[in-house]
Amino acid sequence: MPEPVLQCLGLGKEFNDGNRIIRVLQGVELTLNPGETLAIIGASGSGKSTLLNLLGGLDAPSEGQVLVSGRNVAAMRERERCLWRNRRLGFVYQFHHLLPEFTAAENVAMPLIIGGARRKNAMRMAADMLKRVGLDHRLTHRPGALSGGERQRVAIARALVTTPDCVLMDEPTGNLDPAASQQILSLIDALGQDSAAFIVVTHDPEIAARMHRTLELRDSGLYPPLHARS
Numbered sequence: 527m528p529e530p531v532l533q534c535l536g537l538g539k540e541f542n543d544g545n546r547i548i549r550v551l552q553g554v555e556l557t558l559n560p561g562e563t564l565a566i567i568g569a570s571g572s573g574k575s576t577l578l579n580l581l582g583g584l585d586a587p588s589e590g591q592v593l594v595s596g597r598n599v600a601a602m603r604e605r606e607r608c609l610w611r612n613r614r615l616g617f618v619y620q621f622h623h624l625l626p627e628f629t630a631a632e633n634v635a636m637p638l639i640i641g642g643a644r645r646k647n648a649m650r651m652a653a654d655m656l657k658r659v660g661l662d663h664r665l666t667h668r669p670g671a672l673s674g675g676e677r678q679r680v681a682i683a684r685a686l687v688t689t690p691d692c693v694l695m696d697e698p699t700g701n702l703d704p705a706a707s708q709q710i711l712s713l714i715d716a717l718g719q720d721s722a723a724f725i726v727v728t729h730d731p732e733i734a735a736r737m738h739r740t741l742e743l744r745d746s747g748l749y750p751p752l753h754a755r756s
């Protein structure tokens with residue numbers, strides 16, 4: 527058996543809003559194998575963003591563990607966690623979070639440069655990656671001069687440029703018109719042929735249908751969807 531890319535063991539998260547404890551996740555179990563693609567669906571407020579934050583090591587669980595390559599993320603020192611996040615994980619958010627003052631190529635090169643790569647090499651790899659997402663004609667454009675779909679493709683290129691083990695996507699088409707969504711869907715399909723594992727949080731049944739597996743977040747846990755997809 528290959529070692530899982532990511533595992534959750536009895537994962538729980540509660541928030542204290544001052545007056546009361548809000549239990550969002552409880553006893554969440556998940557194993558994601560290399561190259562596996564998973565959609566997570568669930569009603570608004572069911573805890574999808576909370577779960578993604580725990581999986582990405584951006585927040586610490588109240589109980590249980592997130593394991594990456596067998597290591598407990600919460601037990602890592604801050605520096606090690608940052609290095610792991612930079613080198614092994616990619617993030618794609620609903621709103622692209624590109625840096626407005628940098629060009630598309632510079633934005634994509636950023637995680638490589640932060641990870642210690644030489645600028646020239648990083649820019650070459652960024653240009654290659656932008657070509658793969660069909661944006662080789664937009665290398666020197668800043669985000670403000672790109673369409674919404676183009677910006678999201680830059681964000682995907684930035685997530686993949688470090689060849690991560692796992693890419694976490696939060697509503698990658700949530701903010702796009704149907705034509706731009708279709709382009710992102712095709713891109714996700716093409717990238718799904720590569721070796722990175724994906725977890726996509728989505729309301730979009732078309733995206734969920736393209737993943738190997740779909741799980742639904744409800745009653746604080748992850749379960750097979752109640753309503754099977756047509």
Ligand SMILES: Nc1ncnc2c1ncn2[C@@H]1O[C@H](COP(=O)(O)OP(=O)(O)OP(=O)(O)O)[C@@H](O)[C@H]1O
Nearest residue numbers: 541542543548550569570571572573574575576577
């Ligand atoms: N920092 C926090 N403090 C208190 N409560 C929080 C905090 N973060 C999230 N919550 C609560 O946890 C629950 C789950 O929120 P979360 O954002 O994870 O849901 P979601 O499934 O991503 O929702 P949506 O689909 O609307 O984005 C909500 O009831 C929310 O109010």
